[in-house]
Amino acid sequence: MKNLRAWSDHLRPKSQTPPQQTRKTTSLLVSVSVTLASTLLTIIPIYYSSLRYYPSFLWTSSVSSSSSTSSSHGHGVSAGVPSAKQFDLFTGEWVPNPDAPYYTNRTCWTIHEEQNCMKYGRPDTGFMKWRWKPNDCELPIFNPYHFLELVRGKSMAFVGDSLGRNHMESLLCLLSRVENPVEVQLQRWKLTGYNFKIAHFWAPYLIKAERADANDPSYTALFHLYLDELDPEWATKIVEFDYIIISAGHWFFRPTLFYENGQLVGCFNCYRENVTDLRFSYSYRKALQTAFRAIYSSRNFKGLTFLRTFSPQHFENGSWNQGGNCVRTRPFTSNETRLEDINLQTHSIETEEFKVAESEGRKRGLKFRLLDITFASLLRPDGHPSRYGHLAPHDNMTFVNDCAHWCLPGAIDAWNDLLLQMMKMEDGRSFDKTKSSWAFHFF
Ligand SMILES: *[C@@H]1O[C@H](CO)[C@@H](O)[C@H](O)[C@H]1NC(C)=O
Ligand SMILES: *[C@@H]1O[C@H](CO)[C@@H](O)[C@H](O)[C@H]1NC(C)=O
Numbered sequence: 001m002k003n004l005r006a007w008s009d010h011l012r013p014k015s016q017t018p019p020q021q022t023r024k025t026t027s028l029l030v031s032v033s034v035t036l037a038s039t040l041l042t043i044i045p046i047y048y049s050s051l052r053y054y055p056s057f058l059w060t061s062s063v064s065s066s067s068s069t070s071s072s073h074g075h076g077v078s079a080g081v082p083s084a085k086q087f088d089l090f091t092g093e094w095v096p097n098p099d100a101p102y103y104t105n106r107t108c109w110t111i112h113e114e115q116n117c118m119k120y121g122r123p124d125t126g127f128m129k130w131r132w133k134p135n136d137c138e139l140p141i142f143n144p145y146h147f148l149e150l151v152r153g154k155s156m157a158f159v160g161d162s163l164g165r166n167h168m169e170s171l172l173c174l175l176s177r178v179e180n181p182v183e184v185q186l187q188r189w190k191l192t193g194y195n196f197k198i199a200h201f202w203a204p205y206l207i208k209a210e211r212a213d214a215n216d217p218s219y220t221a222l223f224h225l226y227l228d229e230l231d232p233e234w235a236t237k238i239v240e241f242d243y244i245i246i247s248a249g250h251w252f253f254r255p256t257l258f259y260e261n262g263q264l265v266g267c268f269n270c271y272r273e274n275v276t277d278l279r280f281s282y283s284y285r286k287a288l289q290t291a292f293r294a295i296y297s298s299r300n301f302k303g304l305t306f307l308r309t310f311s312p313q314h315f316e317n318g319s320w321n322q323g324g325n326c327v328r329t330r331p332f333t334s335n336e337t338r339l340e341d342i343n344l345q346t347h348s349i350e351t352e353e354f355k356v357a358e359s360e361g362r363k364r365g366l367k368f369r370l371l372d373i374t375f376a377s378l379l380r381p382d383g384h385p386s387r388y389g390h391l392a393p394h395d396n397m398t399f400v401n402d403c404a405h406w407c408l409p410g411a412i413d414a415w416n417d418l419l420l421q422m423m424k425m426e427d428g429r430s431f432d433k434t435k436s437s438w439a440f441h442f443f
């Protein structure tokens with residue numbers, strides 16, 4: 001049941017706003033020292049700058065001279081791909097797609113109430129009618145038949161928080177065009193015709209974590225994070241899976257106490273005397289290291305691991321608990337915004353730790369890939385439920401605008417366009433522009 005509570009945990013009731021959240025944040029250092037609510041969710045300024053803010057090494061451009069598959073940089077898409085040509089799937093624009101969406105809340109039964117925006121009265125539909133167009137190539141729309149052929153007899157695990165579940169539910173809906181997934185256990189699904197299994201493992205910190213006071217009804221409760229200890233909930237089970245998609249980030253902005261070797265080494269926002277505030281970047285980096293180590297040092301795991309990068313939030317005109325909302329109805333163009341602050345910091349940590357893991361994995365014959373949705377998603381302020389979500393009735397909480405999760409159908413479906421494209425590239429087929437545009441028109 002805790003899966004269902006992810007978002008409500010994430011959003012604390014208005015009445016429980018800690019006093020520090022009202023403090024004015026002037027510098028980045030100060031701003032990251034306060035809680036999630038006042039940092040991650042503050043106004044996202046819009047920059048009209050042509051500056052691409054991404055460090056260039058993150059991107060493999062089509063003119064890159066590095067076509068070597070032994071590149072030591074863990075470029076998500078290119079590393080290990082046999083194709084001579086390398087495409088950057090992650091830099092681009094959203095372009096109109098009148099054919100979308102490819103499912104509705106009538107054809108897909110598994111849309112979570114909180115993301116069923118049409119059911120809860122979202123008046124505009126334009127946000128569903130876009131597709132991601134990388135600058136260098138065409139990205140085919142998700143083809144569920146192609147996907148299911150690739151995963152026949154296989155299994156895929158999503159490990160992370162409620163955004164990981166949101167991603168999985170988009171995939172389930174896209175696949176429901178071919179066959180309705182059956183929930184065989186809580187958060188375990190099967191498409192029997194293809195003998196394909198999907199699971200979501202609830203692991204918002206990826207590592208071993210405990211609420212400091214399990215009985216504390218306040219959602220501000222501290223968490224103990226054991227930065228060097230695995231979360232056995234998923235780490236002992238990965239062996240069963242052919243694909244793992246891990247993701248995290250948002251929960252690291254809560255007040256947390258950090259342990260290494262069983263010793264308290266610091267905290268984030270704990271405001272305790274004699275405990276050093278090491279910031280969220282310390283715990284997020286260590287958690288990724290520990291999670292990756294669990295994967296590449298697992299003896300029997302032979303699968304393909306994706307790190308799905310940080311999913312930006314889009315509260316504007318105030319933080320989530322100060323009337324902030326996301327009311328836009330169109331995507332940004334890439335020159336209307338840029339990656340910065342929390343989005344940039346989390347993304348940098350992810351790409352740095354991914355590179356290390358990719359290299360360690362390669363030594364052991366394991367593949368790690370970077371599913372880098374951050375920039376594309378940053379351009380989708382229109383994709384969130386805002387007030388057109390709905391909490392499960394058992395959550396006695398004041399509902400505030402949700403500018404973190406994604407409406408289904410909607411922008412998040414493109415994460416699966418990217419996922420399938422990357423899986424196809426692993427499958428050894430080179431990425432051919434003509435073929436991909438054919439695939440795009442397949443439906
Ligand atoms: C689907 O959305 C429509 C509005 O487009 C709404 O009337 C209906 O109740 C929703 N159905 C389900 C099953 O969510
Ligand atoms: C913090 O350290 C000082 C000096 O060692 C000590 O006097 C004080 O009691 C400590 N405070 C807490 C809350 O442990």
Ligand SMILES: *[C@@H]1O[C@H](CO)[C@@H](O)[C@H](O)[C@H]1NC(C)=O
Nearest residue numbers: 315316317324325326327328
């Ligand atoms: C922010 O507030 C201003 C003034 O109330 C309003 O005009 C604008 O539309 C708001 N922007 C967003 C994105 O909510």
Ligand SMILES: *[C@@H]1O[C@H](CO)[C@@H](O)[C@H](O)[C@H]1NC(C)=O
Nearest residue numbers: 048049050093333334335336
């Ligand atoms: C931003 O990009 C769009 C589309 O790529 C273009 O039409 C527009 O002129 C650009 N605006 C600026 C200020 O560069």
Ligand SMILES: *[C@@H]1O[C@H](CO)[C@@H](O)[C@H](O)[C@H]1NC(C)=O
Nearest residue numbers: 005217392393394395396397
């Ligand atoms: C929600 O409120 C109702 C009525 O006040 C109460 O009976 C119920 O136990 C509450 N549920 C939770 C999960 O707190």
